[in-house]
Amino acid sequence: MTETRPQTRIQKKNREAILDAALEVFSIEGFRGATLDQIATAAGLSKPNLLYYFASKEAIYTELLSKLLDTWLDPLRALDPNGDPINELIAYMRRKFEMSREFPRESRLFANEIVQGAPRIFDEITGPLKALVDETAALIQTWIDANRLAPIDPHHLIFSIWATTQHYADFDVQVRGILIPDGDSHLDAAEAFLVTLYTRTLTPVAH
Amino acid sequence: MTETRPQTRIQKKNREAILDAALEVFSIEGFRGATLDQIATAAGLSKPNLLYYFASKEAIYTELLSKLLDTWLDPLRALDPNGDPINELIAYMRRKFEMSREFPRESRLFANEIVQGAPRIFDEITGPLKALVDETAALIQTWIDANRLAPIDPHHLIFSIWATTQHYADFDVQVRGILIPDGDSHLDAAEAFLVTLYTRTLTPVAH
DNA sequence: ATGCGAATTGACCAAGTGGTCAAATGCTTT
């Protein structure tokens, strides 16, 4: 199904440059707001040359999205059913936070897509994403039933981890506009806050 | 500075219809993605007629944004310094959640604007919004200092309340794609989850 | 009913957009 032809060195380099430039532009402008000229310029190519490597604007976008979704789910897959529940969930939150920190453009690309109704990724949400989330929620529920976590709704717990961590990528401008931080120092405080938030929420009380 | 001419009945009706239609379209498509034709059609007017009431696409958008920001900050302003700290913060969270529930289009409009770098609202963020947030954070800190709240970073607490509540409006498609809820029933569960989350986080422990 | 400003619109325009294509240039292999 994929390219049978082996990619040349130039092809590899240019396709990578295009995808990186497209990520930059799409993550800020959204699909409709981005233009091929912007992407081509950012990639250091002419527009027809860009279209020599990708069939259409849509093709670039969907390739970006599908490549990203997989990476995005990795932290969830890394949950260890045999680990300590609180450690595992805090570690998951940390990994998500780390991704928002390392890959804010990717986070914003998804945010744009979802806010605008997920027209090109809805099937992935109701399919693999839902399956993985449901599975993880079930695991969390077993931990709760075993009194190893304070009782809480597992699905909404997962949503809240997404919301709080991605906030620092997606709403970066707002956060910086309010905190006026020096560099990225505020992100360390944010992570400490989130560790406290979830530790207090998840730690069961003896009774 | 505002219109000196008294608005006619027709003007009032049409301006309202336009702003409502524009909210619908902008909140889904973002500024660049929305077209005047879409807005005009949604408002039941022709494009030239729409431009008879507003000078430009930009004018519609900025009027929407500035009107909305004020409403958006009301819940924060309603915090009572003399109330019970935990009750006040939970009540604030509930009001924010209520707004996400009642006005998801408004929430998504802001989300679009912020994710895309807040090009047309940045001054409002570093100005009035920052001032109000800083003031509220200081109030929360006094509550913490008085041992009436468990110690926590006030700014990041506010951010987390924004993130978790707005998530249900901004990422509605994703939430529904995973939960496949019957109507809006899941939002009651979400609110209960959030009450638990913040009660556990904010309740001070005796020691 | 009629006059007059308010409201509406069809036709139009310039700029921007995604995409095409034939021709030119570059790179490798023999």
Next chain:
DNA sequence: AAAGCATTTGACCACTTGGTCAATTCGCAT
């Protein structure tokens, strides 16, 4: 060095888009 494929691009096209404008229609006060 020459063939042959990969790469690049200037010119172009059809369509969309924000916005204009003159002409028309509407609604209301007299």
